Amino acid sequence: MDLSPEQQDLPGQRGPHHHEMRERIVRAAEARFRHFGYGKTTVSEIAADLGVSSAYIYKFFGSKIAICEAVCASLLGRIDEALWAEARSPRTAAERLRRTYRLLLEHSLAMFFNDRRLHDMVITGLDQRWASISRHVEVMEEVARFLVQEGRASGEFERKSPLDEVAKAVASTFSPFCHPVLLEHGIDDDPGAKAEAVATIVLRGLSA
Amino acid sequence: MDLSPEQQDLPGQRGPHHHEMRERIVRAAEARFRHFGYGKTTVSEIAADLGVSSAYIYKFFGSKIAICEAVCASLLGRIDEALWAEARSPRTAAERLRRTYRLLLEHSLAMFFNDRRLHDMVITGLDQRWASISRHVEVMEEVARFLVQEGRASGEFERKSPLDEVAKAVASTFSPFCHPVLLEHGIDDDPGAKAEAVATIVLRGLSA
DNA sequence: GAAGTGACAAACTGCGTTATTCGTCACCGG
DNA sequence: CCGGTGACGAATAACGCAGTTTGTCACTTC
Incomplete structure (x- = not known):
C-alpha cells in the first residue's frame, strides 16, 4: 500500500533495483537540484560528488530525467x-x-x-x-x-x-x-x- | 457588481473608454489569437484586419499584452x-x-x-x-x-x-x-x- | 559477473548576429 | 479636437554555429 519511495518502479530505471548506489545517486542529485536547479546540474557533477564516472550513473538510470523523477x-x-x-x-x-x-x-x-x-x-x-x-x-x-x-x-x-x-x-x-x-x-x-x-x-x- | 467586460478598467488601456474601435480591436484580436495563438499574431495583422494602421491600435491599448488582457x-x-x-x-x-x-x-x-x-x-x-x-x-x-x-x-x-x-x-x-x-x-x-x-x-x- | 571507465556520436544549450515586431512621436486632414 | 498615419528607435524573436552535455559501448579489473 505504501512502499518506500526507492522501492517503486519508475520509468527509466535500469540495473539492480535494490542497490546502495541508486540511493546515493538520488541523494546526491537531490542536493544538487535543490541548490542549483535541474537545468544547472550535469550528471557528471552528480557522478563527481559520488566519486564515480558519469557512465556508471547510467547503469542505474536510463536518462537524466529519470534521475529527476526518482x-x-x-x-x-x-x-x-x-x-x-x-x-x-x-x-x-x-x-x-x-x-x-x-x-x-x-x-x-x-x-x-x-x-x-x-x-x-x-x-x-x-x-x-x-x-x-x-x-x-x-x-x-x-x-x-x-x-x-x-x-x-x-x-x-x-x-x-x-x-x-x-x-x-x-x-x-x-x-x-x-x-x-x-x-x-x-x-x-x-x-x-x-x-x-x-x-x-x-x-x-x-x-x- | 457585474460590469460588462468591455467596461472594466484594465491596465494598459488608453484613450476613450467607450469607443466602438476598442471593441472591434478586441474582437479582431480574439479571432486571430484563437486561430494562430498570441505569439504568432502581430498587431499589424490585427490592424490590417480592421483596415487601420498599427499606430492607431496604440491609441486604445498601451501594449500588445494589454490587448491580450482585454x-x-x-x-x-x-x-x-x-x-x-x-x-x-x-x-x-x-x-x-x-x-x-x-x-x-x-x-x-x-x-x-x-x-x-x-x-x-x-x-x-x-x-x-x-x-x-x-x-x-x-x-x-x-x-x-x-x-x-x-x-x-x-x-x-x-x-x-x-x-x-x-x-x-x-x-x-x-x-x-x-x-x-x-x-x-x-x-x-x-x-x-x-x-x-x-x-x-x-x-x-x-x-x- | 559485478564494479567501473574512456572515448565518442548525437542531442542540446548558450550566444552573437540579423531580421521582425513593438511601441512612440510628430504630423496630416477634416 | 477626433480620426488617422509613416517613419523611426528600442525591444524581441529567429537563426546558425561553437561548445557542452547526454547517453552508448566496448573494454578493463578484481
Missing part, C-alpha cells in the same frame, strides 16, 4: 509517509482528516518557500505527467478513502453515499492546498484559514 | 455572465449551486477542447497575475457568497458559520473544475462525476 518520487514519498502517519494516528477520523488538510498545506508551503528549485521541478513533472506524481495523487486519494472508511466504521460519518465517490470528492478538495500551481496563486490570501474553512465544510458534509 | 477579460466575462444568469435563476439555492459546478466545468472543458490557444493564453495570464483573471476569480467568489446568502435566506442552509469564510471555502472547491492547469491534469478521470460528487458533499456541508 528525486521527485523521494520528495513526494516523504510527504506521503507523513500523510499516512497522521492518517493512522489515534484520533477521531474527523480530526485526522482536518489535520490532513493542514499537513498537506504545510508541506507544500515549506517546499515552496524553502526549496523553490525543487518546487519548480515538481511543476515540470506535473505537466509531463511523471509516474512519481501520479503515484502521489493516488496516495492522497487512498488516504482520503481510508479516513472516510475509518469515520464510517466509528460512526462519525454517514454511510449511505458510495465510498469511492465520496473519497474522490474529498481528494478533489485537497487540490488548492497541495497543487504547486494553485498554491503559488493563492499564496497571498491566507491559505491556512481557507484550508480550515474547507475542512470544516467537508467534515460537515461527511458527518453522520 | 481579450481574456472578454472571454472570462462571458463565463461570468453565464454564472450570474444561473445564480439568479428561479431555482432553489442548492440546485443553483450544483449547477454552478456543472456550468464552470462545461465552460472550462469547452475552452480546453475547442480553443486550446485561448486556453493557453489564460494560463499565461494566470502566472502573470493579470487583472482580468483576478477579476474572474473575484466574480466566482461573489457568486459563491451570493448563493450561500440566498440559501440562508430561504432556510435551505445553516446560518451559524461566518458567511465570508463559508463563501471562500465554497469558491475554493470550484478550482478543480475551473482552473486550466488542474483541468488539463484531471481531464482523463471523469471530471463531470467528480464535480457532482464535490457538489453533493459541499451542499450537505452547507445544509441546515
Whole structure:
C-alpha cells in the first residue's frame, strides 16, 4: 500500500533495483537540484560528488530525467509517509482528516518557500505527467478513502453515499492546498484559514 | 457588481473608454489569437484586419499584452455572465449551486477542447497575475457568497458559520473544475462525476 | 559477473548576429 | 479636437554555429 519511495518502479530505471548506489545517486542529485536547479546540474557533477564516472550513473538510470523523477518520487514519498502517519494516528477520523488538510498545506508551503528549485521541478513533472506524481495523487486519494472508511466504521460519518465517490470528492478538495500551481496563486490570501474553512465544510458534509 | 467586460478598467488601456474601435480591436484580436495563438499574431495583422494602421491600435491599448488582457477579460466575462444568469435563476439555492459546478466545468472543458490557444493564453495570464483573471476569480467568489446568502435566506442552509469564510471555502472547491492547469491534469478521470460528487458533499456541508 | 571507465556520436544549450515586431512621436486632414 | 498615419528607435524573436552535455559501448579489473 505504501512502499518506500526507492522501492517503486519508475520509468527509466535500469540495473539492480535494490542497490546502495541508486540511493546515493538520488541523494546526491537531490542536493544538487535543490541548490542549483535541474537545468544547472550535469550528471557528471552528480557522478563527481559520488566519486564515480558519469557512465556508471547510467547503469542505474536510463536518462537524466529519470534521475529527476526518482528525486521527485523521494520528495513526494516523504510527504506521503507523513500523510499516512497522521492518517493512522489515534484520533477521531474527523480530526485526522482536518489535520490532513493542514499537513498537506504545510508541506507544500515549506517546499515552496524553502526549496523553490525543487518546487519548480515538481511543476515540470506535473505537466509531463511523471509516474512519481501520479503515484502521489493516488496516495492522497487512498488516504482520503481510508479516513472516510475509518469515520464510517466509528460512526462519525454517514454511510449511505458510495465510498469511492465520496473519497474522490474529498481528494478533489485537497487540490488548492497541495497543487504547486494553485498554491503559488493563492499564496497571498491566507491559505491556512481557507484550508480550515474547507475542512470544516467537508467534515460537515461527511458527518453522520 | 457585474460590469460588462468591455467596461472594466484594465491596465494598459488608453484613450476613450467607450469607443466602438476598442471593441472591434478586441474582437479582431480574439479571432486571430484563437486561430494562430498570441505569439504568432502581430498587431499589424490585427490592424490590417480592421483596415487601420498599427499606430492607431496604440491609441486604445498601451501594449500588445494589454490587448491580450482585454481579450481574456472578454472571454472570462462571458463565463461570468453565464454564472450570474444561473445564480439568479428561479431555482432553489442548492440546485443553483450544483449547477454552478456543472456550468464552470462545461465552460472550462469547452475552452480546453475547442480553443486550446485561448486556453493557453489564460494560463499565461494566470502566472502573470493579470487583472482580468483576478477579476474572474473575484466574480466566482461573489457568486459563491451570493448563493450561500440566498440559501440562508430561504432556510435551505445553516446560518451559524461566518458567511465570508463559508463563501471562500465554497469558491475554493470550484478550482478543480475551473482552473486550466488542474483541468488539463484531471481531464482523463471523469471530471463531470467528480464535480457532482464535490457538489453533493459541499451542499450537505452547507445544509441546515 | 559485478564494479567501473574512456572515448565518442548525437542531442542540446548558450550566444552573437540579423531580421521582425513593438511601441512612440510628430504630423496630416477634416 | 477626433480620426488617422509613416517613419523611426528600442525591444524581441529567429537563426546558425561553437561548445557542452547526454547517453552508448566496448573494454578493463578484481
